[in-house]
Amino acid sequence: MNEQKKKKAVALKYDQQKDEAPIVAAKGSGRIAEEIIQLAEEHKIPVQKDEALLELLSEVDVNEKIPEELYKVVAELFAFIYRLDRDVKSP
DSSP, X not given: OOOOOXXXXXXXXXXXXXXXXXXXXEEEETHHHHHHHHHHHHTTOOOOOOHHHHHHXXXXXXXXXXXXXXXXXXXXXXXXXXXXXXXXXXX
């Protein structure tokens, strides 16, 4: 039996003004995950594919801050996205 693995997605939100930990803004699997990814792509929000991080973030409830153990890896991810965004906007 060849079962397809159900797609999963977690969306993070970070408010630099508040200087707090990122929160899980949305998460889901199957059709919900596809909609999260589609919305991100439509709004030109980078999508990172990292199965291990996805599994860890899936354990966090929506509107909850990410656990302290994930601060470093998520900070590195946000820094990478910031650099990508800056490079795309630079002439």
